[in-house]
Amino acid sequence: MAATAKFEMSMFDGRGDFSMWSQKMKAILMQQRCARALDNSWPAELPPDNVIRTIGETKTASELWNKLKAQYEPKTVPNKCFLLKQFFSFKMDPSVDLEENLNRFTKLTQDLANCDEKLSQDQLAVVLLNSISDRHRDLKNALEYGR
Template identity: 45%
Template structure:
């Protein structure tokens, strides 16, 4: 079996924390230590293996934020503690944040300088951010917003889809 080295960008406290955390969890899964975030352990796991996995998880998470973020979470001692601290700092679910996300969703327009795939990626990021902030977004809402966001050059497509 071959292993592939995966590089995850350094978390600098800006941008999409949810996407970074998903990648980080995948990396932890690859190293077979993601369960250390849950602090749930089956009885048959020996203490030494558990401690080794906890140390590995903590170090993998600790090595991926930028220096300024490490200063905020550096006093943590367990994987669960550092993960919880990162989520509390960067995964906001406040009312102003939700209002901002909804506004961005409803005013979304395709950027004419970007290709279709890049625009769809921007749209998917908006919908994922809303879902991650515990908001419910129906398929109909997504379809209407996407059709409304299409530029004039896609009017035939828009008409066919409507």
Template identity: 35%
Template sequence: MKFDIDKFDGSGDFGIWRIKVKALLSQQKILKAIEGPEKLPESLTKEQKNDMPEMALGTIILNLFDNVLREVNDEKIACDVWKKLESLHLTKSLTNKIYLKERLFAFKMNASKGLGQNLDDFKKMTIELANTGIDEKLSDENEAIILLNSLPDSYKDVKAAIKYGKQHRLSFTAAHHNTKKVLEYFHSDFWGPGKVPTHGGSNYFLSLIDDYSRKVWIYLLKSKDQAFDSFKAWKKLVENQSSKKVKTLRTDNGLEFVKEEFNEFCNN
């Protein structure tokens, strides 16, 4: 089988290159060679124990640009080359950790890029930080907080989705003293698919906003056809909470609402 891996030039994403090369070595059944001669299975013949490190060394060298190859030129076996590359490009020093954390915590989404590309840039930084040490992996909650603070106004609906995590339920009577206009006018929007799904596998979200109280409900969805059922569940929820009826729903005429069953539901 043939695998194409971009050669590492010293300035790219070493963490991703490292993952790909390890996958390639695994496919060739020589991954143990980069862990050292003592890690090779005892069941191997002497010839196999000699061949595996040589094959691993060749695979690594062929996926490096000359400038990086010169950095490890003094190392003669695969495990030593691998350790040298990690020490140079996957440093666990305090200085590097601080630098990566500063970049991550100062991250701001670029409004000229798509959401998927922005999220990909963010994920790349979290992986780089995790690669400096297992204790540096961010929790889902911390990632969500950083993303929330990074969003520009143009992503206000996405910002709400991250902030509330799932559908946000709030009693109208507790939220506002004057409730006589609650449920009279709602805005709804449907967004997706996202390039990067949530941890639960959702690629879409449905937002519903009360025009009077400005309260927001976010439903994370795995597919478009879940929008109608989510709307019905939301309608039942807010009407039970407020003892009032939803009167007007404003949408952008997205296809998730322009369907016969939705029209029939509203007419009834």
């Protein structure tokens, strides 16, 4: 007898991080072998009113997904410039732990990837290295010069 697991995830209400929400949703759909749901029918439950106004008269789950992506993951030039500026000026916040700083950095890189911006491993390494404060100069030197 196969065990089944039930995953519950809140509906996207227009607030918060759409990129993270969509990744979680895709992971759940893939895990449940339901990823094709994005190509077929309308969901049984409707999202909150503010999101309904945004999605309008969509007929399929795929159409709904694409409208939400267009609304909450804009690939406009000003948005891309804003994200690039945030990325290249990224500095680690000393008031939060390393994991939270790395989460912020990863979110920036994912947001840029969602805008079709390709960043090389060298660019990622340099920006991350430059984000370390001078207070950790020894760590920075060890990473930079491979000691």
